[in-house]
Amino acid sequence: MYVRGLGGERPAVPVAPERLQAAAQARLNAADFAYIAGGAGAERTMRANLAAFERVRLLPRQLSGSRDRDLSVELLGHTLVAPLLLAPIGVLEAAHPEADLAVARAAAAERVPFVFSSQASVPMEDCAAAMGDSPRWFQLYWGTDDEVTRSFVRRAETCGAQAIILTLDTTLLGWRPRDLDLGSLPFLRGRGIAQYLSDPVFRSRLDSPLPAPALQPARTPTLLRAAAELSTRGRKYSLNLSQMRAGAARFTGTYTRPDLGWDDVSHLREWTGLPILLKGILHPDDAREARARGVDGLIVSNHGGRQIDGEVAALDMLPAVVAAAGDLPVLLDSGVRTGSDVAKALALGARAVLIGRPYVYGLALAGEAGVREVIQNVMAELDLTLGLMGVRAARELTSEHVRL
Template sequence: MSQPKSSGPGPGRSRQTQIFVDGLGGTRPLVPVDPEGLRKAARRKLDAPAFAYLAGGAGMERTMQANLDAFSGVKLLPRRLCGSASRDLSVELFGHTYPAPVLLAPLGVLELAHAEADLAVGRAAAALGVPFIFSSQASEPMEDVAAAMGDSPRWFQLYWGTDEEVTRSFVRRVEACGAQAIVLTLDTTLLGWRPRDLDLGNLPFLRGQGLAQYLTDAHFRSRLDTVQLPAGTPRPSPALLKTAASLAAHGRKFGLSLAQMRTAAAHFTASYTRPDLQWDDLSRLREWTTLPILLKGILHPDDAREAAQRGMDGIIVSNHGGRQIDGEVGSLTMLPRVVEAAGDLPVLLDSGVRTGADVAKAMALGARAVLLGRPYAYGLALAGQAGVQEVIRNVVAEFDLTLGLLGAHSARELGPQHLA
């Protein structure tokens, strides 16, 4: 994948050949190739709270199903005898060329999947040249992951909290660690109703998980100097002692006391969302950075038009993987209308991408690239960095084969002519 243009058999046939030759020796892939098999294998590997957080959605998870149904409803239409033996998978975004139209979506609390968390994902992405979008809710600080990735491409996903000095500090750190773009998530100004987590009474942040960006931020840490436990703090119980152990372990990692970690968890949960965020606020973010700004969570065409008028640089059509509103429209369903409304702005697609054929469908409907989320988290859970790499290779391999079988010569060539 280091070369944008496939030479010889291309990444699709190369990946197939590798798997089949390994199979002759009795070796099977590290992770299941089938997306549902991958999910089930991760479920067997992970404990209940970890799988609930990584795999769960809002309400009855009808939005998650809507995302999958949207892809099922789009039908590809191939052309024959097009001479597409050589295929160019590369895409250009904001002046950078990437080897395939696949980026790794920002996923929080990856320590739930594997101890190496974001570091393993960053190394996997770097090995294949795929951009990794760091999460605000990462388990490892952005500086450490950037160092592990070397010069490989990375973006950053930003939550705009009520503590604006922390938000501004994040932006400065993002620029310093070589990010190529900032992705502002708009659909999480409130935390969605997620029954799987609620039934287990589990919010990872209260245990100190997924707070690495905050615990290494000077402005956030300055808020922890005065430590006061809230009145009516529960008496110790086995569950609270377990939580305290988790907080203490994260405190040792980041040089904070247990009391400071309790304050950190409380301050984070009170400040990380900002329900009053409005369009006019974007002008301040534009003043803070020269990096391209993409708005993630756009579904309505009018919001796409507003984003263009406000001087934003790109849009990510997304419903947060079905984690925020139950019964929301599938992301792919809205993609064509958002693309039309966005004008010249690049539009990416997130939520529901599982296969290389899904990538082709999204691009035929106007997306410039897609974000891959849960599948790589499952690969991480099963085999760490190597598992993430296999998931990426599988998706890109299927995309390459789909491209050739459609009769297309390049990813950029995909369009309505490839749809029934």
């Protein structure tokens, strides 16, 4: 980057997290940026996630470094080139027209796992085809239609997913003022529901749509524009406007399940032989119950602060969950912005981390190339951090390398 700078070339994607977000905001319209960047309520949880990393300080050792550092980690029987995954993010078309497909290509190029979202803008099959043999996982939202859920699991298996992540903290959609103030929910416009519209079981339900007053025939200019969007998206799936309205209505009426319980986790264990990770674990007792239910890993997360306002910071709960998890691998997301953040999470017991908003901002700025730059920046800073701390491998980071 410095050498290219001699010729006047600047990075397409700002390196500093704050400037990265600001550049993406300048590129996106208000509704799309609100959906990507917003959090629950007064966004106290979002701020708490960032503040938690501020409270953890790295403690380097001198004269113990190495010319080359090893970023690789072992996870669920696979070797990852770095302790980094791309988190599942819904409605990526809000950031860039190529959406999940651009992210899939970027992840494949950098050999980091991409977690396909249930709320994707591109079907998982298309993303898997673009990734070759690169690692991919699938994130599952469990709605009220168990047959659709099972269909998603079967498709993920067929797509070569190496694991299923069951998200637990979004059985209801959080109170999100940025979206509410704009009256903007992308799913009502047919955005972010590609996995559903491409699913044979879900499509078989479209002849019996659920009632949705917001989706009645368009009469105002705004509704007419929404109808035009639905029609355009419907053509991708050979669906007419009526079917698209039915699809959006059925999705909004069935995709959340507030009464999801531990027995459902046991059912999922019966449905698939793939490793299962539970995402949204914050309480140590939930980690213990997860072990008893035979899951394969945990993800400490508060959904990036998008669900409960005033919730505990994910990083603050990481050590306690790791202690309760026993031999289960524990990952972390929520608030990770930099390579030094990754180092802090690893030192506190995480096996790997997931990044979310940063790569979406890169996607907004430069598509696939922008996502790659964000990945490269995080990995480069992690490598330099290890070198400056006198640590030869990412997996060697321990609590001895941090002070609270």
